[in-house]
Amino acid sequence: MGEQSPHRRRRLRTFVHQGAGHLAEEPASALLDLASNNTLALSDHPLLKQAAIDCISRSGVGSGASRLVSGSRPEHQALEHELANWLGRERVLLYPSGFQANIAALQILADRHSLVLADRRIHHSLLVGVRACGARLQRFAHNDLSDLQQRLMQQRRDDPQRQLVVLSESLFSMEGSSPDISALVGLCHQHDAALLLDEAHALGVLGPGGRGLGHGHQGISLLCGTFGKAFGSGGAFLACDQALGDALLQGSGAFRYTTALAPPLAAAALAALRLIAGAEGDVRRQQLCNTAEQWRAAIAASGWPRPPGQGPVLAIKLGDDRRANEAAAALEQRGLLVVPIRPPTVPEGEAMLRLSLRPQLPDHALGSVLEVLERCSGTQ
Numbered sequence: 103m104g105e106q107s108p109h110r111r112r113r114l115r116t117f118v119h120q121g122a123g124h125l126a127e128e129p130a131s132a133l134l135d136l137a138s139n140n141t142l143a144l145s146d147h148p149l150l151k152q153a154a155i156d157c158i159s160r161s162g163v164g165s166g167a168s169r170l171v172s173g174s175r176p177e178h179q180a181l182e183h184e185l186a187n188w189l190g191r192e193r194v195l196l197y198p199s200g201f202q203a204n205i206a207a208l209q210i211l212a213d214r215h216s217l218v219l220a221d222r223r224i225h226h227s228l229l230v231g232v233r234a235c236g237a238r239l240q241r242f243a244h245n246d247l248s249d250l251q252q253r254l255m256q257q258r259r260d261d262p263q264r265q266l267v268v269l270s271e272s273l274f275s276m277e278g279s280s281p282d283i284s285a286l287v288g289l290c291h292q293h294d295a296a297l298l299l300d301e302a303h304a305l306g307v308l309g310p311g312g313r314g315l316g317h318g319h320q321g322i323s324l325l326c327g328t329f330g331k332a333f334g335s336g337g338a339f340l341a342c343d344q345a346l347g348d349a350l351l352q353g354s355g356a357f358r359y360t361t362a363l364a365p366p367l368a369a370a371a372l373a374a375l376r377l378i379a380g381a382e383g384d385v386r387r388q389q390l391c392n393t394a395e396q397w398r399a400a401i402a403a404s405g406w407p408r409p410p411g412q413g414p415v416l417a418i419k420l421g422d423d424r425r426a427n428e429a430a431a432a433l434e435q436r437g438l439l440v441v442p443i444r445p446p447t448v449p450e451g452e453a454m455l456r457l458s459l460r461p462q463l464p465d466h467a468l469g470s471v472l473e474v475l476e477r478c479s480g481t482q
């Protein structure tokens with residue numbers, strides 16, 4: 103292995119939960135967490151904790167087997183059932199992680215004869231899924247639906263019968279941006295392409311009642327959602343129609359041959375779903391959207407480009423790794439935990455700060471970010 107530049111080296115850090123949205127890297131003092139995806143601040147909600155504790159008291163920690171052997175629990179069934187109702191989908195299947203759910207999805211949607219068209223900024227798990235199923239891969243420019251359209255037209259001219267699959271995220275995890283979902287759905291329909299929409303970052307937060315940005319659009323073949331972000335728990339699911347649900351259950355090793363999602367996580371995700379679907383969810387979502395709008399507007403007013411999108415993820419492009427590292431270190435000195443995002447997670451020369459907001463943040467937090475950005479402006 104070659105020498106890595108000091109700005110590229112990753113440090114594995116361990117943080118201790120300090121309550122009220124703070125993490126501390128012992129022995130340093132607590133930092134306000136603007137790095138994790140706990141965007142509705144539910145991970146330490148008393149109802150989620152109690153649901154997990156009750157589940158552990160009833161039946162222990164692990165499921166001990168895959169769903170089709172003896173690992174299925176009432177918590178799994180209730181969560182699948184309530185999620186399917188909430189989302190208006192025929193079937194929901196749970197997975198231990200979103201990474202695994204995406205691999206399972208590709209395994210069912212595509213094979214070595216298929217062509218997969220993926221947004222250039224798509225999550226790594228989907229690329230691993232494409233590799234695993236052996237399909238050919240083409241990337242289209244980020245959120246550029248005219249590029250996608252050209253490629254779909256070309257493919258249909260070359261081979262009218264070929265299985266085509268399109269991959270996108272409804273809220274991109276690093277950029278905070280979104281595609282035009284109705285146009286995306288329309289294009290896939292027009293060219294008879296299956297659409298897999300990853301809603302990992304939108305679910306619980308955006309769309310009608312937090313049901314995601316794809317909600318209400320007909321023609322999304324498979325939807326991926328995760329419980330490790332706004333739901334404050336862990337694990338993930340795929341939602342689809344009956345036929346695809348059966349195919350996933352019967353034909354995907356990523357479902358059949360893995361130990362079932364730990365029941366306490368399923369119980370906590372179910373508690374989160376009930377909160378998200380109720381009045382408390384509305385309040386948290388509204389606060390989060392207001393905070394996100396206030397921060398975007400303030401960053402733009404200070405002379406920086408307005409961070410794209412409308413959700414809780416704010417990307418501030420700084421360019422080179424050194425600037426991103428220095429900005430993150432300066433924020434840390436002011437009590438804010440913000441992780442610099444560098445290549446290979448983003449393209450070369452596009453290092454950035456990624457802020458993941460919460461419904462309620464102390465007043466000083468935005469001031470500190472603006473102060474650090476102002477210092478950065480002077481170090482181009």
Ligand SMILES: Cc1ncc(COP(=O)(O)O)c(C=O)c1O
Pocket residue numbers: 198199200201202204225227271275300302303328329330337338
């Ligand atoms: C867009 C997207 N999809 C899938 C995943 C994977 O989800 P999980 O963390 O549950 O494996 C992530 C997580 O980082 C993600 O950002």
